[in-house]
Amino acid sequence: MKLMAMELVEAAYFTIHGMTQPCRREGLQRLRKLVRTKKTNHLNGRAL
Amino acid sequence: MSLVAPSTDASTDPTEAEVPDPNSGGWVKAQTPYLMKGCVPNALPNTRGAGGGGWKRKKKGEKTPIHLLLPGKGTEAVEKLTSYWASHCLPYPTLTAERLNGLLMVASIVWSGRNKEKKTMRLPKDHSLRFIRSLGKSFNPATFVCRAWGCDILVKGASVNGKQTNLWAYPEWAEGKSQSFPVFLSPYQAKRWANRKAILLDGSNKANPVLAKLRETLALTKEGKGFSEVADGLTKVGEIDAVKNYRNRPGHANLTRDGEYGSSAGRLPEILRKELTIGGERVVELDVKSAHAVLMGMFYEGEPGEAWAAERVCFTAEAELGFPTVYGENKQHKYDFLSALNQRDDVGWHASEGYRKFAELFPLLTSKSVRIRCKNPKQLGSILRSKLAAILRDLVEANDRDGIRAIPVHDSAVVATPADHWKQHQAEFRTAWRLAMPIKTLAGASPLIEGSNGVSYQFFVSELPKLPAAPALTLSPTRTGTLGLPVGTTLPITETQTGGTGGARLILTAPLAALP
Numbered sequence: 137m138k139l140m141a142m143e144l145v146e147a148a149y150f151t152i153h154g155m156t157q158p159c160r161r162e163g164l165q166r167l168r169k170l171v172r173t174k175k176t177n178h179l180n181g182r183a184l
Numbered sequence: 185m186s187l188v189a190p191s192t193d194a195s196t197d198p199t200e201a202e203v204p205d206p207n208s209g210g211w212v213k214a215q216t217p218y219l220m221k222g223c224v225p226n227a228l229p230n231t232r233g234a235g236g237g238g239w240k241r242k243k244k245g246e247k248t249p250i251h252l253l254l255p256g257k258g259t260e261a262v263e264k265l266t267s268y269w270a271s272h273c274l275p276y277p278t279l280t281a282e283r284l285n286g287l288l289m290v291a292s293i294v295w296s297g298r299n300k301e302k303k304t305m306r307l308p309k310d311h312s313l314r315f316i317r318s319l320g321k322s323f324n325p326a327t328f329v330c331r332a333w334g335c336d337i338l339v340k341g342a343s344v345n346g347k348q349t350n351l352w353a354y355p356e357w358a359e360g361k362s363q364s365f366p367v368f369l370s371p372y373q374a375k376r377w378a379n380r381k382a383i384l385l386d387g388s389n390k391a392n393p394v395l396a397k398l399r400e401t402l403a404l405t406k407e408g409k410g411f412s413e414v415a416d417g418l419t420k421v422g423e424i425d426a427v428k429n430y431r432n433r434p435g436h437a438n439l440t441r442d443g444e445y446g447s448s449a450g451r452l453p454e455i456l457r458k459e460l461t462i463g464g465e466r467v468v469e470l471d472v473k474s475a476h477a478v479l480m481g482m483f484y485e486g487e488p489g490e491a492w493a494a495e496r497v498c499f500t501a502e503a504e505l506g507f508p509t510v511y512g513e514n515k516q517h518k519y520d521f522l523s524a525l526n527q528r529d530d531v532g533w534h535a536s537e538g539y540r541k542f543a544e545l546f547p548l549l550t551s552k553s554v555r556i557r558c559k560n561p562k563q564l565g566s567i568l569r570s571k572l573a574a575i576l577r578d579l580v581e582a583n584d585r586d587g588i589r590a591i592p593v594h595d596s597a598v599v600a601t602p603a604d605h606w607k608q609h610q611a612e613f614r615t616a617w618r619l620a621m622p623i624k625t626l627a628g629a630s631p632l633i634e635g636s637n638g639v640s641y642q643f644f645v646s647e648l649p650k651l652p653a654a655p656a657l658t659l660s661p662t663r664t665g666t667l668g669l670p671v672g673t674t675l676p677i678t679e680t681q682t683g684g685t686g687g688a689r690l691i692l693t694a695p696l697a698a699l700p
Contacts, residue, residue, distance in 0.1 A: 142621075145643070146613045150606065159605045166606075 143170055249366035250377055252292035255358030258365030261291065261333065268332035285369050286316030289377055290325040291333075293384070295362065298354070304338060305330065309348040311387040315376060324348065333358075347391050394577050395437055398445055401589045402435045404463040405449055411459040423453045442566055444573040445580070450593040458636050462589050462600035469636040470615050472623065475595035476522055476568045477510070478503045481627030483552050495548050496628060502545065503629035504642070510542045517541070526565040529554045571626065579618040586614060616641040 147170055150163030254261040265287055269279045290312045298305045312326040319325070330337070330352040339351035354360065369377060376383065389396035415427045429436075430448040437447040449460060460467050472478070481503060484496040502509060511518045517538030524532030524539035529550075532539045543550040556564050576592035583590045583599070588611045591598040599615045601608040616633040620643050624630045633641040 142614065142617050146610065146617070149613060150609050154609075155605060159609075162606055 247368050250369050250374060251364040251366050252288055253296050253362050254288070254291060254365045255295050255333070255355055256361055256363070258363045260357065261355075262288065262365065264334070265291065265329065265332045268328075272331075282370055282373070283316065283318060285367055285373055286318075287325060287329060288365070288367055289315045289369075289373065289380075291329045293380065294326055294329055294352075300360075303354040303360070305335070305352045305354065306349055308387070308391065310391060311384055314383050314387060315373075315380075326350070392439055394580050395439055395445060397580055397584050398437045398447060398591065399435060401462060401591055402437055402447055402449055404589065405434065405591070406461050406464075408459040408461045408466070411456060414456055414459055418453065418456075423456075426451050426453060427456065440573075442570040442573055443577065444569060444594070445576065445592045447591060449591055450598075454636075457593065457598055460598065462591075462598075465600040465602055467598050468601050468612055469593070469596055469598045470612065470619060470641075471596035471634050471636070472572075472619050473632040473634055474503070474507055474511075474518070474522075475572055475623070475631060476525060476565070477507055478623060478629050478631045479568050479571055479627050480525075480549060480553070481629045482571065483549060483556075484628065485626075487548070487552075492548055495546055499546055499549065500629040503627070503631070504644075506632060509545060510538045512538065525553070525568070526562055528561045529557060531561075575619065575622045578622065579615065582618055583611075583615060586610070588614060590615060612637075612639065613641070617643065 144167070147163050147167040151160055151167055152163075154160035154163050252258075262284075266279060266284070273279075290307070293312070293315070294305050294307045297307065307326040309324045309326060312324065313321065316323075316325050327350060330350075333355040334357070335352040335355050337350055338353055341348075341350070389399065418424050418427065426448075430452055433448050435448075437445065440446055449457070452460075454469065457469055458467065481496070481499055484492060484499065507518075510521055517536060520536035521538030521542060524536040527535065533543070553564055556567070560566075572595055573592075576597065579597055580590050580592055583597075589600045597615050597619065599611050601611050612635060616635070620631055620633050620641065624643065630643050635641070
């Protein structure tokens with residue numbers, strides 16, 4: 137689970153500071169995928 | 185007995201030696217041009233495999249001696265081994281030729297690997313057991329050899345990885361001199377001897393998996409396009425020597441007593457490290473700014489009372505700003521201050537303006553550091569170095585799991601950055617995270633991680649006292665296609681990096697309006 141926080145921030149950072157628009161889009165997709173996966177469900181219950 | 189006396193046959197007639205004849209395909213007597221001045225035929229380049237022999241025709245069934253390097257006069261070293269065996273090795277009464285040869289191989293490796301400056305010798309038990317197996321695992325051949333030679337033990341105990349490694353002083357009777365000693369080894373032993381470097385390297389890699397990974401990375405490390413140009417422009421003697429050392433031994437890596445992973449690539453000047461490539465990929469160096477000073481914050485841990493807590497708050501604020509008060513406006517006191525951490529308190533006080541400022545701002549922390557340094561002024565630096573080394577060791581391991589190649593350099597890491605944007609970001613970001621978060625956990629202050637490509641990272645993670653049952657958070661995409669997160673949205677996480685009872689809060693401070 138330690139990796140999870142790193143992965144989230146990593147994807148969020150890339151979404152915001154990605155060099156090009158496709159980069160930022162890729163970051164967003166990764167962020168969504170991370171949020172949808174089971175391992176992040178404990179973040180805020182089943183609301184995700 | 186399979187030993188022979190050292191060869192003293194300097195009077196051999198050179199004209200008696202034979203050399204291959206290119207015309208007839210046979211052998212003819214050597215002419216003088218084949219021989220270097222002062223050489224006997226047996227000392228000529230070996231063309232018949234390992235073990236010497238030179239150009240001399242080898243008779244059928246004739247054994248070739250292997251020359252082992254032993255201290256003093258070789259015979260004296262062997263005599264000491266045999267007599268010590270006779271007096272001390274009651275469980276193993278028979279000293280067979282094979283056992284003696286095994287001991288002599290260990291003795292030669294111990295002696296060849298000596299530290300000439302410090303006059304010390306060492307060989308891990310695991311390594312020495314690979315050359316003599318018949319005496320069981322409880323027998324330490326390196327210890328036997330050093331005791332037989334009458335050496336004093338300097339440090340007894342385990343290495344960083346828990347392997348038994350004793351440090352021995354030189355044998356006094358040898359006076360630092362060496363002599364090669366010819367020995368007839370069995371075919372199995374001769375093979376082990378020929379492969380001794382690979383065997384020792386394999387033993388070292390098994391004992392230190394991180395070092396093995398680092399060696400793999402160094403094997404892929406090459407000089408980039410601009411390396412030679414920058415290297416030619418160096419003027420300082422130390423920097424030029426570092427380049428020479430790197431070019432002589434590009435794959436060299438070692439583990440220091442503090443647990444630090446050193447390499448010839450890591451000792452290059454910073455300006456040259458940027459010009460390296462790892463596996464054909466460009467590199468980025470991520471450096472922890474003021475790593476030792478920030479790590480000083482770990483000494484607040486376990487100190488009770490409000491005074492300590494209040495001072496810690498000030499220290500954290502100062503550390504996260506980059507110690508502007510201690511270092512001065514232009515960071516003119518930075519290096520003096522860092523040197524003062526490795527000096528006696530009174531010396532540091534007089535020598536460094538930065539240290540005086542530090543003591544004024546953080547009197548409790550300074551008093552604790554003085555207590556640490558009272559017996560040994562370098563103790564504080566050693567503690568900080570070993571903590572940092574452990575962080576970098578974990579970083580190399582974790583990065584290796586993610587397929588990111590990294591070379592640790594004191595308080596920074598050189599990482600390969602692939603051409604792909606996401607992978608490049610991943611390599612940089614994960615390295616920065618793995619450098620910063622353990623320091624944050626230990627010291628309570630988040631250090632600035634500066635990249636050689638101009639990108640810097642600083643992570644602020646604040647603990648929540650208790651995680652709310654169901655925080656109002658929507659991360660699902662909204663109809664506009666964005667995350668729907670306002671600036672400063674909190675992402676509560678139950679598993680914390682800091683190991684507290686609550687959670688960790690990650691605050692996105694950048695404007696989300698930049699999203700596509």
